[in-house]
Amino acid sequence: MGGVIEASGLGKAYRRTWALRDCTLAVPEGHVVGLVGPNGAGKTTLLQLAAGLIAPTRGTITVLGDRPAAGPAQLARVGFVAQDTPVYTRMTVADHLRLGAWLNPGWDDSLARRRTGQLGLDPKQRAGSLSGGQRAQLALTLALAKRPELLLLDEPVASLDPLARREFLRMLMEAVAEHGTSVVLSSHLVADLERVCDYLIVLVASKIRVAGEVSDLLAAHRRLSGPRRDPDTLPAGQDVIEESHTDKQTSLLVRTSEPVHDPAWAVTPVSLEDLVLAYMNPANEIPARKPQLGLVS
Amino acid sequence: MIRLSWLQFRAQAVTAAAALSAAAVILAATSPHRGVNAGFYHWLYMAGIMVLYLTPAMIGSFWGAPLISRELEAGTYRLAWTQSVTRTRWLAVKLGLGCLVSIATAGLLSLMITWWGSPIDQLNDSRLSPLTFGARDLTPVGYAAFAFALGVTIGLLLRRAVPAIAVTLAAFAAVQVAVPLAVRPYLIPPVRTVSPLTTSNITGTGDGGPGAPGVGGQPGPNLALGAKVDIPGAWVYSVQFTLPGGSTNLGPEPQACISGSGNACDTALARLHLRQVVTYQPASRYWAFQFAETGLYLLLALLLTGFCIWRVKLRS
Numbered sequence: 001m002g003g004v005i006e007a008s009g010l011g012k013a014y015r016r017t018w019a020l021r022d023c024t025l026a027v028p029e030g031h032v033v034g035l036v037g038p039n040g041a042g043k044t045t046l047l048q049l050a051a052g053l054i055a056p057t058r059g060t061i062t063v064l065g066d067r068p069a070a071g072p073a074q075l076a077r078v079g080f081v082a083q084d085t086p087v088y089t090r091m092t093v094a095d096h097l098r099l100g101a102w103l104n105p106g107w108d109d110s111l112a113r114r115r116t117g118q119l120g121l122d123p124k125q126r127a128g129s130l131s132g133g134q135r136a137q138l139a140l141t142l143a144l145a146k147r148p149e150l151l152l153l154d155e156p157v158a159s160l161d162p163l164a165r166r167e168f169l170r171m172l173m174e175a176v177a178e179h180g181t182s183v184v185l186s187s188h189l190v191a192d193l194e195r196v197c198d199y200l201i202v203l204v205a206s207k208i209r210v211a212g213e214v215s216d217l218l219a220a221h222r223r224l225s226g227p228r229r230d231p232d233t234l235p236a237g238q239d240v241i242e243e244s245h246t247d248k249q250t251s252l253l254v255r256t257s258e259p260v261h262d263p264a265w266a267v268t269p270v271s272l273e274d275l276v277l278a279y280m281n282p283a284n285e286i287p288a289r290k291p292q293l294g295l296v297s
Numbered sequence: 298m299i300r301l302s303w304l305q306f307r308a309q310a311v312t313a314a315a316a317l318s319a320a321a322v323i324l325a326a327t328s329p330h331r332g333v334n335a336g337f338y339h340w341l342y343m344a345g346i347m348v349l350y351l352t353p354a355m356i357g358s359f360w361g362a363p364l365i366s367r368e369l370e371a372g373t374y375r376l377a378w379t380q381s382v383t384r385t386r387w388l389a390v391k392l393g394l395g396c397l398v399s400i401a402t403a404g405l406l407s408l409m410i411t412w413w414g415s416p417i418d419q420l421n422d423s424r425l426s427p428l429t430f431g432a433r434d435l436t437p438v439g440y441a442a443f444a445f446a447l448g449v450t451i452g453l454l455l456r457r458a459v460p461a462i463a464v465t466l467a468a469f470a471a472v473q474v475a476v477p478l479a480v481r482p483y484l485i486p487p488v489r490t491v492s493p494l495t496t497s498n499i500t501g502t503g504d505g506g507p508g509a510p511g512v513g514g515q516p517g518p519n520l521a522l523g524a525k526v527d528i529p530g531a532w533v534y535s536v537q538f539t540l541p542g543g544s545t546n547l548g549p550e551p552q553a554c555i556s557g558s559g560n561a562c563d564t565a566l567a568r569l570h571l572r573q574v575v576t577y578q579p580a581s582r583y584w585a586f587q588f589a590e591t592g593l594y595l596l597l598a599l600l601l602t603g604f605c606i607w608r609v610k611l612r613s
Contacts, residue, residue, distance in 0.1 A: 048375075051375075051379050052378075052379075053375055053378055053379070055611070069378070069383070069384070071383060072381050072382060072383060073381075075379065075380065075381045075382065075383065076381035078379070079379070080375070080379035082372060082375035082376065082379070083372075084372060086371060086372035086373045086375055086376050087373070087376065088305075088373055088376075089371070091304070091305075095304060098300075098301075098304070099301050099304075099380070100380070102298065102300050102301050103298060103301060103380035103381055103382045104380055104381045105381060106381070139376070142376070143379075146380070146381070
């Protein structure tokens, strides 16, 4: 229990195509969750379902124990920064803060003012003339000053240059550390999230491929390289996620809870990026997942 | 939420206030001549009617249609719907406030123009005529509320502002043409009077032509009449002439009317004992019609509002 997002058999179809299907997951509280997947994998759909912007076609989803957007109280507990960080172009920065104060009973005005001050945003400036980075920061400020228990961010850094990207994530992490907010943020690049997230969900072609704490995932995967060999000859308990072969060499990425003792293999740890890329590659067939990692098929 | 809606709708309200002030100045300045139905003042009288027909159309397409479609198009609904206010309340407040401003704008404008045009209306005795009826007193209020709700609904369905503006304009124009033709005449059953036709009221006679139904179903020349109807301010649907037995088949035109003198013709016609059947709405029903039609439009606006709220609740 204590899951910030719990979904079971969750699916969303647009006309006839499934944007997300058979999604079952339980995101525990107090994590910074990275939701990674290629474009069009269903990340936005999952986040919009969690924010209550769209309703599921199949299955159920609860956020902080309640149906998303069930009422004003539930809405107040979840902050959402939408993709491309929409703002009202003709309203000023100050108007946006006023909007936040009017529409959110838990609004933290001093936080909002402090943040806009730090960011150097001119209150009188129209939001339409802000740079992409400034707009993202304004949207984040609105979401943070609402003082949510869960913050959902859909590709928040996708349109930012590397410097603004780093700055955005730094400020996000500061705020999260200060208030103990749970966060789910999506990106199609794991590199964006590597530094900030401690829980990872990989979503490919509208299905969840792997989900778990980053430390558990890293501990449970190894790269094995050695002389050419058929992966089917591996002992039970070693699941091949990815394989590549040359004439003489075989390189495998395996998931195993046991240490690998076979002396024929050179065993090396796996970087998070390699791990995610292996799971993202649609050519790789992922073997049945193990329950002790909290991975549900 | 009310404060945010006001912040977003303030510009439109200010525009409306400016337009109303301008109208007030023009009408007040020309008011000493407001009974003159000629030249510039006749033109102004007609312009007032035009403006009252155009205002609801503008309200529907430029205030109603972009209200939600612009949010859907720009993606800002994702910002609005993730604040601590349910989207139904968000929509209800935006719709309610917009509708109020629309009603106030159309109402005040109608009040001014109705007052300015009243001497000429009295002169023409034309308050029930299809043209003036929709540009007087309450009806513009009903039109404005309906047009606004229609614009919002179309914007919600099309999700893009510019097509929504165009479609709203076309749809509202179609309704504005259809209602006076196909709905208004049936709101209240008309009065039908049968009275002897005095020959002095006859304005002309003629041959109904071979197309008119003749004796025994045979097409043949038939008497056609023109006559004055003397019911002040009435909205006349139709005037028919019958023989004492009730038949509308008057037989051939009397020879006296084709070749004889006017008096001979009158005598020949008097011998027929013709009756005049008038179907009409008396002028006294003006307010009943005003309430009925305004009520109808307000009801439609309410239904559209309900649909919008239902749709936003279920969306996607």
